[in-house]
Amino acid sequence: MRTMLEVNDLSVSFDVYGGEVQAVRGVSFSVKEGEAVAIVGESGSGKSVTAQTIMRLISTPPGRIKQGSVRFDGQELLSLPEKEMQRVRGNQIGMIFQDPMTSLNPTMTIGMQIMEGLMKHQKMSRSDAKKRAIELLTMVGIPNPESRISQYPHHFSGGMRQRAMIAIALSCNPALLIADEPTTALDVTIQAQILRLMKNLQKQTGTSIILITHDLGIVADMCDRVIVMYAGQIIETGTKREIFRNPQHPYTKGLLKSLPRLDQSKNEPLVPIHGTPPDLIQPPQGCGFCSRCDYAMRICQTEVPEFTRLSDTQQVRCWLQQSQGGIRGGKGASA
Template identity: 60%
Template structure:
């Protein structure tokens, strides 16, 4: 498959009163045409900051990209000005944000909000833009679009507002769609509908999707590949099967162990001990070492490289070194892995 986006050694910092926060540290990944890549991790791991950089939304002068490149169709987006990014943002790369109420203008009818990008980026007349807006409302499953197009955001439910946000993001047929926790604010039933909608749209439009989430249950049903982020770095990356059924990094084990499953009978969920490190002064060695019950002495001294597990699967943990002891995922994690398999089977 054709690669549409290449991120190489991306570093993002923010100047704060407390010092320079190293929010993203040497991130590498690619995105193929028609593929869904999920980026997962705890809050503060660098997921949203990474994808905001793809949109040119890192606020300057506090936010900087001191090193790295974001290659899209031969252009390095990290080097483009805001004015140059305006021609790409919304047209070639679009974003669905977490909370539709903060994404939509409460004073504008939703039809006008969908039409804006069509008029700006595609030069459509108002009549053409309105006709396309009606098509998009149909596509995302809004009933009575002829009536709804002239209504305001407060007249829509949470799930319907998120569908409107998706319609706006899809208006100009973007090549890359970034979905930043698009189902977090929705109940479970609506979540499932939005995920099915995105999968259906991807099939119809062959759009590449980057899906940001902390919910591994969502990932199992929506992604082709998964990148696990911790403390501003990708610590494991592979296909869904690689990461869910053959996870290698102890942090990935922790995420899987803290995930509920439909056949889990335990009275409480597992939790990863401790808290993420301070990225003003990132720790020496493996940033996860202080929280890792399987940490080796070298974890506190030297940062692990990305070890190759297979052609599609890589993980940054010293446990993959040839001289490391053989350590299996904890039994509780294996139970969760089996539970995910059961959930997938029940939903297919």
């Protein structure tokens, strides 16, 4: 399979009153054609900023792309003129935003918001765009699409607005779909419907998907590969099976332990990750998870570990996987 997206050494900061927030720090990953990749982590880990940077939606200022490369289908996006980027955005790369109520235009009908991209990117006539918009609303499960197409976002429920967002994102048959928390604030029944819809659409169209979420249950159901982010950095990657059955980073293990499991005794308590993420205005000199890690060593406080490759598909950034960590010793380890 060819590589659709390749992100290399991406760093993004925001200049605020208190200083420079280093939101994304040296992130590198790739997505292959037809692959579903999850990016998981706590709020503030850099997931959404990474996605918005790929789409070139970071406001400048205060946002600033410090370094890195984002290549989509062999084309560098970060140096692309804005007019050219508009042809990519929505046409070749679609995005489902986190909050459909604030992402949809309240002054435009749902139909017009779908038709707009079709007329601009696909050069469709207004009548053909309307027919296609009705087809898309039908495809995403909106009842009575012929009448719904003339309604405004406030006429739609939360689940229907999210379906409308998916219809807009898929209107031009993008090669890559970025879904940023697509089921946030939806009840579990609607969540299941949205996820089933995305899986079916991926099978039908062969679209690559980047799913940004903190819900590992969704990841287990939808994705092929998992990227774990913490404090603006990728700390572990692997296939879904590797991450769920053989996690290696203490943070990844902590995420899994904090979730309820079907094979878990009802009297067995969930184990939260204690502490809070670091301040990214002054990020830690060493490992970002050091202050919350039960296995932290002296070297973790002063030096950032390199990735250790555990298999062809799994790698982790942790001193526990490197011989130097055991040599230095410290908290939670024998000196």
